[in-house]
Amino acid sequence: FKERKGQIIQVEAELEEPKTEKVEVKPLEVSQVKIEEADVIVSCGRGFEKKEDLALAEELAKVLNAQVGCSRPLAEDRKWFSEWIGLSGHKVKPSLYIACGISGVIQHVAGIRDSKIIVAINTDENAPIVEMADYIIVGDIHEMIPAITEAFKKHLSA
Template sequence: MRKVLVLTEAKAGNLRGVSLEALTAAQRIAEGGEIIAVAIGSDATHYANVLGQHGAKKVYIIGNEELDVYTTDAYLQALRQLIDAVEPEAILMPHTAIGKDLAPRIAARFGLGLVSDVIDVQIDNGEVIFTRPIYSGKAFEKKKVVSGIPFATVRPNNIPVKEIGGTIEVVRFSVEIKDLRTIVKEVVRKTTGGVDLSEAKVVISGGRGVKSLDGFKPLQELAEVLGGAVGASRGACDAEYCDYSLQIGQTGKVVTPDLYIACGISGAIQHLAGMSNSKVVVAINKDPEAPIFQVADYGIVGDLFEVVPLLTEEFKKVLVNS
């Protein structure tokens, strides 16, 4: 039995799905022990009950105004104080942009080993075994922490969420934030749709084959019908067909959706590193020799500007009749 601390994360006031995956992983690690979640921000109270439904027995709310917008200094100060107070026996947090920035600093502060980008957690004879991809997803390694407490970040869309219900205790935790080196004056958000690309269950991705900024419109329509998000290859971003925030690949985002539709993407190894763990991959390309077909579960040799609208119409019919 372990006391597990889960550092949850919200975006635009809404709890990110990977936080619930981290709580599910915590259920395995705790082995009947106590799971404690921490929610940061002045609007964090409204999703505390959701954390309780997914295993948290106690939720610490840190509501300082300085934490409403992420800065490394402020979050690190807050979490250092919380970890000192809670004294957990394991720590989990999402493998997001914030997690990638914050987790190594927390590990350094407390002298902990960090296992990053975890896709599975199991218990073997009482030891916590983490599984993570290596070599751009071509292989997997299993790791365990031999000294100190287990500390890991969880990759989105890999651990099936388990809801167990139960009552929770909500605790307001006061922290002192001082001597900040960075203060955010204004946040300008680029709107790329309502679905977070890194957590989307369906991703429609375009490459150089979309040919222009307007070429992404059919992909956006298909994504809207399927409730998914639009992504892009490095080539499409370099050609200024879309913003770099949509880039998927070795130097972009890593996605693991249930369905990945690659439109006009040749399948360079750098792009495959960002989507090769998708559950089902559909490739649409005019070139029958395109490398993307080697990793695709289903391939369509054809013009994406003809195929994608046809798929959109067919999906509309299916969804209306279902």
């Protein structure tokens, strides 16, 4: 191999202009608070079927000055988040943890067990998260989260 020598060939390429157009540049909003240090967390699970529905959790989090988190499937399978809460993710200990559409498998529960108050919103009253929740709201997240958000808005503005 020592005796071999490569040859450099200059090639001029003619490239077409890209067919894309920059419409708007929006900076990514990155929270200054790490999820592990958050006092209030609104966490999303598989109950969120469309990414657009995350706006429900984001609005509730905004009202509560909370961080938005998720269970592993939303980060790993759906790629909606880069990190998750649970045994193989972040372990949290907020004053208030609101689990929205999260079933509560043991891996997730391991990451939230030190939360002071856990509220579970789920259509399944027998979901594992119910066993450790302090408060259980049985219902669809698409109806319950907006109702809770409005209730907090009224309460916090009074």
